[in-house]
Structures are given as C-alpha cells and as structure tokens.
Amino acid sequence: MKTSDFKFDLPHELIAQVPIKDRSASRLMVLDRETGEVEHRIFRDIKEYLNPGDCLVLNDTRVIPARLIGEKVDTGGKIEFLLLKRNEDDTWESLVKPGKRAKIGTKFSFGEGKLIGEVVGMAEEGARIIKFHYDGIFEEILDELGNMPLPPYITEKLEEKERYQTVYSKHEGSAAAPTAGLHFTNELLDEIRAMGVETAFVTLHVGLGTFRPVKVENVLEHEMHSEFYMVTQEAADKINNAKKNGKRVICVGTTSCRTIESAADENGMMSEKSGWTNIFIYPGYKFKVLDNLITNFHLPESTLIMLVSALAGKENVLNAYEKAVEEKYRFFSFGDAMFIK
Template sequence: MKTSDFYFDLPEELIAQVPILDRSSSKLMVLDKETGEIEHKTFKNVIDYLNPGDCLVLNNTRVIPARLIGEKVDTGGKIEFLLLKRTEEDTWQALVKPGKRAKIGTKFSFGNGKLIGEVVGLAEEGSRIIKFHYEGIFEEVLDELGNMPLPPYITERLEERERYQTVYSKHNGSAAAPTAGLHFTEELLQQIKDKGVDIAFVTLHVGLGTFRPVKVDNVLEHEMHSEYYMVDKEAAQKINNAKKNGHNVVCVGTTSCRTVESATNEDGIIEETSGWTNIFIYPGYKFKMVDKLITNFHLPESTLIMLVSALSSKENVLNAYEAAVKERYRFFSFGDAMIVK
C-alpha cells in the first residue's frame, strides 16, 4: 500500500482560513461506507443519522496555547517553541524553530524572562526536551504568553481563541483541536440527547502524531507518535451498553476513533483505561468498536484520510473527496464535515 494511493488534488482556495460564524451551519457530506453513495446536507442534519440508543463519542481535550515566541538568553536570537506533550512536571517535549539554536544547555526567554526554557535533551523527529523555570502557576503563565498553535496551512489570525476549542472541551493538553467537534453547539448536543442518544466523553491529547506527514512510500513503514488518552468508567459503560444492545458507536473525529479502538480489547469490550497510544489505522484494519465516524476533510496522503478509508474504502473516500472539491466544500481544521455511516 503506497502513500501516493491516498493523493488527491486540492485547490488551495478550498482550505478554510477562518471558522464560520455558526458552528453547526457548515456543510455535511453523508457517505455510505458500503455503497459509496453520497448526500449533501448541513451539519445540523447530523442528528438524522443518530438513532435512540446510539452512543456519540466526543474527545473533550482542550487546546493549550502551545506556541511560544521568544529569544535566546545570551544573543537575543528569535526562537519559536511548539509544546507537544508534558513528559514530567515542568518538562515538555517541543518542536523548536530554528532547531540549530536549540543545543542542550541553551536557555530561552519568553515574556521578558517571565518564563525561561532550558534545553535538557533531544527527542524524536528533531524535537527537544525543555525544562521550564517560572514563578506562579505554569498554566497561567502559558495562558498569558502563549498563542494558539494553528496548523501551518491557516495563515489568517484567529480573532477569538475559543473558536479553536470545542464547546465541551475540558482537559488541557492538546497541541491541536479535535476539529470534527468544532461543528457542535450546546443546542445541537442537547437535541441529540433529547433524541435518546447517549453521549460519552473520552480524552486524547492531540500531539504531533496526528499531523505528522507520512514521509515513507510504503504506508506500513510509517510510525505514529504516541499520544496520551483516557477512558473513564462512565464512558466505557455507555459505549459498551450501546454495542451490547445492537446500537451504533459513533465517533466524532479521528482522535475519538483512535481512543476507542485503543481501549477496546480483543473481545470487543472497551475498558476503563489510560495510557499512551500510537495506533495507526489504515485500510485492512478490522474495527473492534466504531460503527460510524464524523470527521472533517483531511490532507492528501495523511494518516487521517487513511483512517477514514479503513472504515469505508479508499475508492469510496477518494470519490467523496473528488465530489467535495467539485461542490466547493471547505477543507481541513475550520472546514466542512463528513459522516461515514
């Protein structure tokens, strides 16, 4: 299976630069995973594809302002950090630009010395281990000095930070939003509950693994970075109940999907658990728990389009993407949505 098998041609103007005003008014493509049949709806119509007894699974991670811009302590040279994951108290794995300035022992200053980051080690993909020094509470310092870590294909400034958070975000820790969830409003979630659909919250802190490009020709040689996830007892019970009673488990976003599949054992039971996952889902994968997926439109040749293809087929998904381009759907983080049913 080649990475190039998942290529499609995307006009640059279809990459959404800003979120639309009403979260749930984006377009919704409905893809039948078996037949490949396509319908065009509005996201509010997603409720029509959820049935009483189904379980809707949401990732309640919250994006931290993980992008820090500062300077080298001795020379004043500019530096940019992107915090990926906390490895221990006050120590983080981070991408550093330019990397050549970030040798072990080098110190960088942010906010005129309010936060000092010292390089204490090297990590995968050229990232660094950073030890931070500060006074007060780290989260408050980061909130003051950090910026939202928008993906590189978004060049417009985000006017409102909360627009890059889901309305149900709760646990701080992500370097990027679980963007399929950005379409939900509190009102729509209430309507879904009122219909008799169970809502389960899981957590996966989105790191580099989700967005790292596939740099190998052979898909099977790609290695995912690990990301922290958590499934509590209540969520596990809700998901298991839906499955046991013959209803659908519907994941919102590839991160929820990966969490659920990581936490489900070989007997098809999801367990209360937490830990690190580097699960890589691509065509040929046998889903243990997930029946339907609500997701955005992803980058060509990405692990995300491979995951969606695993739930349907590569042919169906690429046909759907071709239709999305033709119908001028908006792509990527602030773009439109698809439900694979």
C-alpha cells in the first residue's frame, strides 16, 4: 500500500481559514460506505441519521495555548516554542524555531521573565525537552502568555480562542483540537440526547503527529506518535450497552475512534482504561467497536484519510473528496464535516 494512493488535488482556496459563526451551520456530506453514494446536508441535520439507543462518542480534551513566543536570555534572539507533550517529570517535549538556537543548557524568557524555559535534552525528530521555571501556577501563566497552536495551513488570526475548542472540552492537554467536534453546539447535543441517543465522553490528548504528512512511500513503514488517552467506566458502560443492544457506536472524530479502538479488548468490549496509544488505522483494519464516524475533510496522503478509507473504502472516500472539491466544501480544521454511515 502506497502513500501516493491517498493523494488528491485540493485547491488552496478550499482550506478554511476561519470558523463560521454558527458551529452547526457548516455543511455535512453523508457518505454511504456500502454504495459510495453521497448526500449534501447541513451539519445540524445529523439528528436525522441518529437513532434512539445509539451511542455518540466524543473526545473531551481541551487544547492548551501551547504556542509561546519569547527570546533567548543572553542575546534577545527571537524564539518560538510549541509544547507537544508533558512528561512525568514536569518537563515538556517541544518543537523550537529556530532550532539552531536551542542547544542543551540554553535558556529562553517569555513574558519578560514570567516564564523561563531551559533546554535540558533532545527528543524525536529534532524536538527539545524543556524544563520551565516560574512562580505560581504553570497553567495560569501559560493561559496568559500562550497562543492557540493553529495548524500551519491556517494563516488567519483566530479572533476567539474558544472557537478552537469544542463546547464540551474539559481535560487540558492537547496540542490540536479534535476538530470534528467543533460543529456541535450545546443546543444540538441537548436535542440529540432528547432523542434517546447516549453521549459518551472519552479523552485523547491530540499531538501534532496526528496531522503530520506521511514521509515514507510504503504506508506500513510509517510510525505514529503516541498520545495519551482515558476511558472512564461510565463511558465504557454506555458503549458496551449500545453494542449489547444491537445499536450503533458513532465516533465524533478520528481521535475518538482511535481511543476506543485502542482501549477495547479483542471482543470489542470496553472497560475503564488509560494509557498511551500509537494505533495506526489504514485499509485492511477490522474495527472492533466503531460502526459510524463523523469527521472533517483531511489532508492528502495523511494518516487521517487512511483511517476513513479503512472504514469506507479508499475508492469511495477519494470519489467523495472529488465531489467535495467540485461542490466547494471547506477543508481541514475549520472546514465542513462528513458522516460515514
């Protein structure tokens, strides 16, 4: 299986730069994975495709303002940190630009000394291990000094930080938003619950590795970055009950999908669990828990388009993407949605 098998042409103007005002007014393409047929709807119409007893699985991670702009302590040279992962010893794996300034032992200042970051080690793919020095509570300082770590294909300034958070975000720790969930409003979720649909919240702290391009031509040679996940007993019970009752488990986003597929046992049953996952789902994968998926439109040759192709078939997905381009759907993080039924 080749990475180039998942390539498609995307006009740059279809990459959504800003979120639309009404979250639930984005467009929704409905893809039938059996026939390959598509329907064109509005996202709030998702209610028409849900049934009582179904379980909607949502990732309640919260994005931290992980982008820090500062300067080198001794020279004043500008530096940018992107915090990726907090380690158990309270250091952070971080991307640093320009990396040549970030040698081990170098210190950087943020917010006129409110936060000092010291490079104490090296990590994978040129990332650095950073130890921070500060007075007070780190999260509060980060909230004051940090910016939202928008993907590089978004060049417009984000006016409201909360528009890069889901309305149900709870547990801080992500370097990127679980973007399929950005389409839900509290009102829409209330309407869905009133229909008798269960909502189960799991947590997966999204790392930037999820969005990185695959750099090898042989898909099987690609290594996924690990991400931390948590499944509560309450969420596990809701998912198990849906399966036992012959109802569907519908994941909101690839991160929710990867969480439950990582946490399930061989029989597709869930229990309370947490840990690190580097699960890589591509065509040929047999889903243990997931039945249907709500997702955004993904980058060419990415692990995410491989995941949706595993569920709906590569030809169906690429044909649907071709139609999305023709119909001028909005792509990527702030773009429109797809429901794979």
